[in-house]
Amino acid sequence: MIPIICTVRGCGAPLRPEGRSFACAAGHAFDRARSGYVNLLQPQDRRSRTPGDPPAAADARRRLLDVGTGEALLEELAETIAGLGLPPGATAADIGAGEGYFLGSLARRFGLDAAGIELSTRAADLAARRYPEVLWLVANADRGLPIADASLSLILSISAGRNPMECARVLVPGGHLVVAVPAPDDLAELREAALGAATREDRSAKVLAGHAPLLEFVARREARERRRFSTAQLEDLLLTTYRGGRAGRLDRVATLDALEVTLSHVILVLRREEEGSPDSAA
Numbered sequence: 001m002i003p004i005i006c007t008v009r010g011c012g013a014p015l016r017p018e019g020r021s022f023a024c025a026a027g028h029a030f031d032r033a034r035s036g037y038v039n040l041l042q043p044q045d046r047r048s049r050t051p052g053d054p055p056a057a058a059d060a061r062r063r064l065l066d067v068g069t070g071e072a073l074l075e076e077l078a079e080t081i082a083g084l085g086l087p088p089g090a091t092a093a094d095i096g097a098g099e100g101y102f103l104g105s106l107a108r109r110f111g112l113d114a115a116g117i118e119l120s121t122r123a124a125d126l127a128a129r130r131y132p133e134v135l136w137l138v139a140n141a142d143r144g145l146p147i148a149d150a151s152l153s154l155i156l157s158i159s160a161g162r163n164p165m166e167c168a169r170v171l172v173p174g175g176h177l178v179v180a181v182p183a184p185d186d187l188a189e190l191r192e193a194a195l196g197a198a199t200r201e202d203r204s205a206k207v208l209a210g211h212a213p214l215l216e217f218v219a220r221r222e223a224r225e226r227r228r229f230s231t232a233q234l235e236d237l238l239l240t241t242y243r244g245g246r247a248g249r250l251d252r253v254a255t256l257d258a259l260e261v262t263l264s265h266v267i268l269v270l271r272r273e274e275e276g277s278p279d280s281a282a
Contacts, residue, residue: 002091002115003148007040007139014148036128037136039121045140052120053240058099060236062126065101069227073158073180073265074105076223080267081110081154083219084176089113090153093170095141096160100127100134103156107134112154117141145170154178159265168214171272177215179207183222183264190237190261194249204266215270224264231256 004015006024013024022038023029030038041051053061064070086092088111094103097116104127107114115135118124128136139146145166152170155162158180167177184200191199208217229237234253 002093002113002135003151004040004115004135004137004146005148007042007045007144007146009042009044015146033121033125033128035125036132037121037124037138039124039138040146041119041138041140045143050121051140052118053098053123055120055122057239058120058123058126060239061123062099062101064233064236064240065099067233069263070101072225072263073223074102076221076265076267077102077156077158077178077180078106078109080178080219080221080269081106084154084269086110086112086153091151092154092156093117093145093147093152094156094158095145095162095167096157097123097127097136098158098160099123100131100136102158103127104131104134106156107131115147117145141166156180164211164214167211168272171215173272173275175272176218177211177270177272179268179270180223180265181207181268183224183266185262186264187237187241188262189259190234190253193234193256193259194238194252204268207268208270211270215272218269218271220269221267222264223267224262226260226262228258228260230258234259234261237261 006013006015006028008028011026013026015022015024020032021029030040032038090112092112093115095117097103097118103114103116116127117137117139121138124136124138142161147170149169150172153172153175155167155177181203184202235250
């Protein structure tokens with residue numbers, strides 16, 4: 001099992017499974033929820049009483065993924081990971097794992113020893129119920145990853161934020177970070193319908209700059225498809241985007257019978273340098 005650490009302030013000791021709980025040598029204990037996830041979130045790491053995506057957004061994302069909305073991205077991620085040559089049982093984590101579709105699917109396909117880190121308890125609950133073989137953790141990954149140093153061969157970050165220093169800390173030398181960010185034309189048609197305009201932003205350069213010089217750039221690829229969505233599915237798409245669920249935007253989308261929408265992501269592969277390499281010694 002991936003080595004996880006205590007999130008109580010000033011502790012950081014290893015957490016060991018003890019029945020339905022995880023506990024450290026200092027006596028701090030964290031119970032598994034009925035569905036199987038473990039809530040490691042501390043009071044100082046909460047930004048609200050219900051941190052993370054609201055339950056409605058988690059449920060909307062699950063409905064969309066259940067009808068195949070994420071298949072193109074999943075296949076590109078799978079091809080990317082296949083090219084890394086990871087052995088069965090390699091350790092992996094997904095930061096901002098949502099309701100678990102991508103990590104759960106990839107863990108099953110590649111036999112990964114995996115942990116999903118998510119801020120929303122509703123999303124973690126959905127993930128744990130569908131993918132019980134993965135360890136699901138509720139924690140604020142922006143503040144810190146509840147994982148021991150140099151423990152992971154692979155980190156995923158799919159349309160989620162990430163802490164570059166923490167990613168470098170928990171990756172083994174030679175380990176990879178795979179980041180998927182929305183491409184400039186992602187949801188362009190929906191954004192035009194809901195906002196009246198579709199700002200096209202290239203997020204990939206910002207990702208690379210934010211992780212240099214901790215991680216080196218290895219490769220870039222894209223996932224792109226167009227799908228026709230019903231009115232209800234368009235409303236779900238809005239709910240899953242940042243501030244997309246505002247009433248005025250939902251009202252505008254409710255007037256549409258259906259819409260063909262572009263789904264596109266840029267996938268970036270970064271790597272922690274091997275120890276002793278010329279770059280790491282610089």
